[in-house]
Amino acid sequence: MQRPKHTILIVLQAALLFVVFNPSEWIVHAQAPIPAKFDGFVYQNRPATPDSIVIEAFFDPVCPDSRDSWPPLKRALEHYAPRLSLIVHPFALPYHDNAFVTSRALHIVNELNSSDTYPLLELFFQHQERFYNQQTRNMSRASIVNQIVKFVTKAFGNSYYSAVEAGFNDRQTDLTTRVSFKYGCSRGVLGTPFFFVNGFPLPDAGSAIDYKGWRSIIDPLISEKSLKREDLKPMHFFL
Secondary structure, three states: OOOOHHHHHHHHHHHHHHHHHOHHHHHHHOOOOOOOOOOOEEHHHOOOOOOOEEEEEEEOOOOHHHHHHHHHHHHHHHHHOOOEEEEEEEOOOOOOOOHHHHHHHHHHHHHHOHHHHHHHHHHHHHOHHHHOHHHHOOOOHHHHHHHHHHHHHHHHOOOHHHHHHHHHOOHHHHHHHHHHHHHHHHOOOOOOOEEEEOOEEOOOOOOOOOHHHHHHHHHHHHHHHHHHHHHHOOOOOOO
16 A cells, blocks of 8 residues: 655655754664565565566555455466566555554464465455454554464464464564565565565556556566577587
């Protein structure tokens, strides 16, 4: 979902004032700590190869546009398998009250069993309304966390309860979720969904791409790779 234009202007104005009045502070703190591993969740443990077309998707688990963008992207991944490699980066939009806690749940589950990360993301998309601002406005943060722990446990079994609960008490999962947000900011992400293909951003950030749209993006890249392979084939001369 795109950030409202007035919110973007306020953020930019605040950043400009900070630079003007605190130039030395800006220099010292501009560089975020480098994480120990690359951010994000690899789809179906399908890492990129030299022949892969790599898609990076920035999703907010409680963003309706992120939810709507997932089915056509998943269909494209199935159609082009194994040529496509996907990494999803959770990007918690600040105006979605429960974006950070649901993103944190994804990180916790990914550490417990990476095979359950995408099923959990899909469950958040399917039951998104339970975690909208209006539905949880009278709940405490602790109550929302408890609701999510039960939500995950119901989906994946009782053995998850204590592990997920402990995950929310682990400072590291909080920091890892912050890294995801900072990483998105470092790439210029302002809303969700936001897509990069082979490192280059796609236009119309904040809007879902349908299956036909993905075909129009990927088909030319597949054709270009095929042509390059033909060019590299050895030539045989017959006398």
